Amino acid sequence: MRTKACIFDLDGVIVDTAKYHYMAWKRLTEKLGITFTVTDNERLKGVSRMASLDIILEIGGRKLTMPEKQELAAQKNEWYVEYINMMTPGEILPGASEFIDELKRNNIRVALGSASKNTPLILERVGMNHVFDAIADGNNVTKAKPDPEVFTKAAELAGVEITGCVVFEDAIAGVEAALNAGMICIGIGDPSVLKDAHLVVKGLHEMNLDKLISLEKRLGNEGII
Ligand code: G6P
Numbered sequence: 001m002r003t004k005a006c007i008f009d010l011d012g013v014i015v016d017t018a019k020y021h022y023m024a025w026k027r028l029t030e031k032l033g034i035t036f037t038v039t040d041n042e043r044l045k046g047v048s049r050m051a052s053l054d055i056i057l058e059i060g061g062r063k064l065t066m067p068e069k070q071e072l073a074a075q076k077n078e079w080y081v082e083y084i085n086m087m088t089p090g091e092i093l094p095g096a097s098e099f100i101d102e103l104k105r106n107n108i109r110v111a112l113g114s115a116s117k118n119t120p121l122i123l124e125r126v127g128m129n130h131v132f133d134a135i136a137d138g139n140n141v142t143k144a145k146p147d148p149e150v151f152t153k154a155a156e157l158a159g160v161e162i163t164g165c166v167v168f169e170d171a172i173a174g175v176e177a178a179l180n181a182g183m184i185c186i187g188i189g190d191p192s193v194l195k196d197a198h199l200v201v202k203g204l205h206e207m208n209l210d211k212l213i214s215l216e217k218r219l220g221n222e223g224i225i
């Protein structure tokens, strides 16, 4: 098999933390008197903490100084951490553990590629802190998706060539990051949104090794890889 490592985004792929990000941002926007909807929240998926705040301030038509923004971002994170501290292994999304186990049984490495600085805490709360062979996250990567850094770093830490990596992503910026890295990308979500991914599935419960092998064959035949 060409695939030697699968790199997973965390939020929206392994766990559904988008709702906790939303709850924390909602609390902040209420304090600021900015109207913030679930639809607005979609724009924040895969986007770093500060860039998310910038989007919210843009929605509210506000301009703040850097120290003010840092304080707000810290406040949001305090609330977010309160929520994720209560997460349990029951919040791992359907099929994620099963697919990861199948990959490991077949000697395919599993890595994580997330923008979140809270990755270690989330993994610990859901009991997955010993699952991944390599972790690239907001703590060891500086350039935000769609920059490919988070995925190239994960590949490097996993000891696998770029061409041997397949990325699983739920955010448009994340799919772009994977493609910018020169990797195969499987989107998690809606095919009409994740148009550029090589394949889109609803969740990891729809994934298995056979599907991965078929995708490799299809892309090979189409001359894409
Ligand atoms: C992920 C999420 C984003 C979040 C970012 C930073 O990419 O999809 O919504 O803003 O991580 O997370 P953090 O936990 O560092 O604030």
Ligand code: MG
Residues within 6 Å of the ligand: 009, 010, 011, 012, 013, 045, 046, 169, 170, 171, 174
């Ligand atoms: Mg995500």
